[in-house]
Amino acid sequence: MKRRLALAGAALVAVAASIVVAAQPASAAVGLHISGRNIVEANGQTFVMRGVNHPHVWYTGQTSSFANVKALGANTVRVVLGSGKRWGPSNDIPNIIALCKASRLICVLEVHDTTGYGEDGAAATLDEAVNYWISQKANLVGQESYVAINIGNEPIGNNNPAQWTAATVAAIQKMRSNGFQHLLMVDAPNWGQDWQNVMRDNAQTVLDADTQKNTVLSIHMYSVYNTASKITDYLDRFQAAGWPLVIGEFGWQFNSGEVDHETILSEANKRGLGYIGWSWSGNTDPILDMATNFDPNQLTTWGQRIFNGANGIKATAKEASVYGGTSPSPSRSSASPSVSPSASRSPSSSPSSSPSAPSKGxxxxxxxxxxxxxxxxxxxxxxxxxxxxxxxxxxxxxxxxxxxxxxxxxxxxxxxxxxxxxxxxxxxxxxxxxxxxxxxxxxxxxxxxxxxxxxxxx
Missing domain, CATH: 2.60.40.290 (Immunoglobulin-like)
Incomplete structure (x- = not known):
């Protein structure tokens, strides 16, 4: 569920103070971790997220969605959870992780209750989100190669977005002091869109707070980013600074005032940035659904574009190496699942010594x-x-x-x-x-x- 902002042009072009250019050092963390600007796996292989958001907490019965988005080529699914403050609590994390593994997907788990804190009175704080993660720690430890933790979705609204920096630093430090070694993802304020550039201008402070050096920043791109210049300017600044970034949510340009998804897709592919589109299905605003009624055989205009179009998921996704690292086949239909990495077509090195005819068994x-x-x-x-x-x-x-x-x-x-x-x-x-x-x-x-x-x- 998204808020699309109608903002004056002057607010969009506010120029930040100087940015400290400093690349993050490689992490010693297990599993998924940060190396420079990139997410890499335990073996050091770069992993670029190509996936979609799944509104699991509101549709817990839609478990087939994991296999369905994988069949369409995704390598990542961002799963909406509830901490119990507003939705949930989501106590089915073991099953969610099993579903991700079964479908050979990297699982980004996020607490949605924090959405718009400071502007939405029902929202949870980032600290409350961390308490939820601590309650679920036993289900998460040992899953670092398969799971990234997105601490809280769009954790600050438009009221006092400056509070984001201290709240995010504290959340990261509390996660680490409680023993989490996972890749952490942190969303921007301004309902995720960072139109006041708080995340952009304080990124280094937040990244430095992580003793594991294993945090990736996440920008959500909707109507604030409705031109190519706004998108490229924002991405250029993160690239120049050497900061790790993913586009954790974005929609599509269903009218002229909406996000320029074509630029997002092309720039993400060119820069090696991960992207996770919003969302698979179930939106109260169905224009953002990729599949009608969660049916992969009823892809919408948005669904066809992000899965099957240029720079889309099918054309650019590569499976995580922890699952075998297969790439989508261009000849395979969009509804066909990915081939298991063990499906080798090479013949055995030990041919039968029997003189009888080979058996088709x-x-x-x-x-x-x-x-x-x-x-x-x-x-x-x-x-x-x-x-x-x-x-x-x-x-x-x-x-x-x-x-x-x-x-x-x-x-x-x-x-x-x-x-x-x-x-x-x-x-x-x-x-x-x-x-x-x-x-x-x-x-x-x-x-x-x-x-x-x-x-x-x-």
Whole structure:
């Protein structure tokens, strides 16, 4: 939910005092961290966010959204949570992280209750947001390679935006003193748009407050940024100073006074900046929906543009290396999920020594990747036999009444406890000895026994 501001031109061109040019030193943090201006993974590989916002706290049942945005090419999802001050509290973080992992997405978690503090009387303070993160610490520690923490959404409104600096410094320091090593993301004041340049002029103070040197600044671009010159001027100043920045939210130019999304997309791609569009679906102002009624087969004008257009998600996103680092295939339809990194098409280095004709068979291996109360994530590895195959089918019967609720990289159907999984268009053909994986989410009660799998191929 966004506030689009109608501001006088004079307010938009206020020039800041001199900016201290100083690049952030590389972080010693685990998982996702900052190196200079870039977000990098634990292995040092640069990761550029390409994703969308998902309004989870208001639509907790829309769990298929994670797989759907991944299927359209995203590598990141920013998930709206509530601290309990205004929305929530969101106590389902383990499940959210599991959904992100299942869909091979980097998860940016944000507390939305802070939106417009100082102007919106119902809003939470950044300190209250930090208290929520502390309450959830046990669910977050160990997830630093998969999760970034956006401390509070648009934490200050237009009343006294100068308070943002001290409040943000205190929030970062409290997170670190409580042992969080995650990549932290901090939003600008002025409802995220920083039109008074408080974040721009105090960025170094905020970055220096982080003992881990692992904070990225986030600008939200709506109607304040309705011309190319306003966008490039703002981004130029951060680039010249060497500060890490992401465009944590932005909309599209559905009329002449709205944000120039074309410039945002092209400049972000040119500069290697991450961007996360607002939003997947469910807006009270549906002009900002990318998918009608959360249906990936009903992309709106905005959805088609950000996913399938020039400099858009499908054309520029690269999967995080922690998941394998695959890039979108230009020939794949926008509704097709990403191929698992283990779906190698190279033949086995150990050919069969049998003089008989190769067999068009396959084997399937089942494993539980993660489990939580009432749910789990499963993975199945399909491996071709001694001859190439063009299609495969895996069947099993759950021994304890488990039920598949969502799947990717396979078409899965169920009849009672009996499950049938068939390849999709891009992973049925396997060379001899080659493998592919598909995954699923499922429910369970009491016991989560392992089924016996059968694999047939043609």
């Amino acid at each position: 396959c084997t399937a291996t089942y494993s539980v990747v993660g489990q939580w109360p009432d749910g789990f994530q499963g993975d199945v590895k399909v491996t071709a036999g001694s001859a190439a195959i063009t299609a495969w089918t895996v069947t099993w019967t759950f021994p304890n009444g488990q039920a598949v609720t969502q799947a990717w990289n396979a078409t899965v159907t169920s009849s009672g406890s009996a499950v049938t999984a068939r390849n999709v268009s891009y992973n049925g053909g396997l060379a001899a000895g080659a493998s592919t994986n598909f995954g699923f989410l499922a429910s369970w009660t009491g016991t989560n026994g392992t089924p016996t799998l059968a694999c047939t191929a043609s």
